[in-house]
Amino acid sequence: MPHKVGIVATGQTKHTAKRTDINLRELITEAVTRALDDAGLRMSDIDAVMLGNMEPFEGFMLPELWSVEGWGGLGKPAMKFNTGGTVGTSTAIAAYYFVASGIYDTILAVGFEKQSEGHTQTAITTVGDPLWERTMMAGAIGNFAVMASTYVHESGVTEEHAAKIAVKSRRNACNNEYAHLQMPNLTVEEVLASPYLAYPVRRLDFCPQSDGACAMVLATESKAKKLAPQPAWIKAVATAHEQQYMGDSPRRLADMRSQRAASQRVYKACGISDPVRDLDVAEIYEVATYAELAMYENLGFCAPGQSGKLIDQGVTTMSGQLPVNPSGGVLATNCIGATAMIRVAEAALQIMGKAGKRQVPGANLALATGYGGNAWTDALILGRE
Amino acid sequence: MSESHWIVKQKIEIPFHYTPGPALLRFLEGLRDGKLFASGVRGESRKTVPPLSFCGRSWKPADDWAELPGTGTLESFAVVPHGMAELPQEGERIVFGLVKLDGADTCLAHLIHTKEPGKLKVGTKVRLRWRAERSPGIQAIAGFDLL
Known part of the structure; x- marks a missing residue:
């Protein structure tokens, strides 16, 4: 039987067409900091990080690499998900699996995209079959x-x-x-x-096409009850x-x-x-x-x-x-x-x-x-x- | 048999617009003005270059700034046995290096100018050379000369 899992905190950026005041790493940090503050937690309380992003919409590959200081991944167990429109829910479900299975107690899940830096439709064009659909319905x-x-x-x-x-x-x-x-x-x-x-x-x-990030903290039943008056189970x-x-x-x-x-x-x-x-x-x-x-x-x-x-x-x-x-x-x-x-x-x-x-x-x-x-x-x- | 294999050629261009954010903006402006900046968390000794606005290790703002003298130590390098049209070079080879700058705890990747790359060693002392005409980017730096 899976353990009971609660969402205890969330954090979001103000989503907008172009966040030109901060870089990708700083955008992620804004959402993560808000989620940690919402839970009253420090990054050292987080056991693992699940990361969701749809590359190469930002115009380059592996954005998690040079943004690692911004999402708290240094030295922590971390996984990255890249499943298209579902990426944010795939990431949340993966975080759920890790807590429900008893592997980790407290997990941070983060999703982000800074589309203004790349060209999303160019990237989506590569999704269709390269011979039969790319030219017709990209x-x-x-x-x-x-x-x-x-x-x-x-x-x-x-x-x-x-x-x-x-x-x-x-x-x-x-x-x-x-x-x-x-x-x-x-x-x-x-x-x-x-x-x-x-x-x-x-x-x-x-x-619309937006720049933004979202973060959530998920925890085991006993921790969730301490961290939030009403967790979202x-x-x-x-x-x-x-x-x-x-x-x-x-x-x-x-x-x-x-x-x-x-x-x-x-x-x-x-x-x-x-x-x-x-x-x-x-x-x-x-x-x-x-x-x-x-x-x-x-x-x-x-x-x-x-x-x-x-x-x-x-x-x-x-x-x-x-x-x-x-x-x-x-x-x-x-x-x-x-x-x-x-x-x-x-x-x-x-x-x-x-x-x-x-x-x-x-x-x-x-x-x-x-x-x-x-x-x-x-x-x-x-x-x- | 290879002539019977068809290859369909396509090309995809991906535009890219980089947003530096406050810390890297200050770094870029410094490059334009011939100054090299590093940043770190107040009360901590660690400094990074290029600077970060936020330290992922202590999860605190990195708003303690320092201007670096431009000298440093070669930590790693690669010698490419031919020139590249896009890059300035001395001699016939191009040398890329990672330089740990004095006053910083991280390395900057750039060209190492030497006519005798065979004599380079990890630990060689180097000094930054600015370009005469600088734009706000990494090419504002011409590279590093051996001390």
Whole structure:
């Protein structure tokens, strides 16, 4: 049986398009210092460090090497993860495994990305098959638009539904002091007036590119109880992988097999049969508005074809039955190596009752997901018990 | 058989923009002005060059600054048996070295200028030579001469 593991502290930078005042190492230190301060710990109290980053988005390889003084890795056991969009959740899950297995008592997990220093889309271009897909559908936007159009045509979601998601995200972000895109007055009309990046995806349908870092401290049950009045206990974790050519799965967004598999696994582990009823809050990894709508279906928040109705009825807004992404989500902040960890950290803040203006009152059970790489999904359930 | 193997050639260019942060900015400005700076944690003797803004060992700010005299000791080196168009050289060979600068605890990587690289030894004393025209980068330094 795995030992009980709690998240006891989190730290984030103020995410923004370009952090030109500090270097990569200093960006990481900012988040790590905040997490250590949050737990009342010193670096010497940390047994091991798990590091997440998606190279070469910064423009060079092994950024952990010359940034080591900034993340506390000197002389400590450390591992680095590089799994695409899921990197932050992969890193958090690895940290969980090490504590749950009894190998380490107190672990620091860190995710970071300083995209302004490199060229993310160039790096993403190398992800597709070099002969058959690189020239045709390279980069994130075109690739995603191709997936989204199938979903739009099958599900019947409209541009207005997508625009409502865009507005929800950027308005929620105004309650999050760390969020990148905070747009308190954004309207559906403005989203619909923003230009197409690639049909059906408009500029305001897509996530920004951010510089930022996130850190968390995870600890064994006895230590967690001493370090935090209310730890965020990790109730279940799951990772589901998928690997394919784009051409193998035109319905990749409409039918996210890894997302269904990972979420069903954590729901089953926690006895969740109706996620909208049983969960109190969700922090999901949605790179675009259409992704969030598709994820409502694939995470079991609604029946197929009903995601538009869910946002029309306000079920996933702050005042709805299941608020999705009170932080503003990926649509408001995407510092890739940190992004999925931010989902976990924000879910943890909700469970710990420390989410400030974005707090969902009495949040007892939270879902956090990571999505990316080649359509992989990570899922975690956090709870107060 | 090799002529029957196809090779598809592609090229990927990755742009890169470096943000120095406060400590390295001061170091770069020093290079431009012909000054070599190191930093360390107040109350600790260890100094690093290039300087860090934060010490990962004691987890404290490294804001105790020192200007270094530019002399040092060769800790390690490599002799390349041909020249390189991008690098200035004396003689026919290029020598790269790691120099532990007096007043610092870390080494700086740069060119070692000597016409007799065969006589170099670990422990050889060297002195930094500035370029006449300096831009804020490591090439503001021409290299190290033997003392």
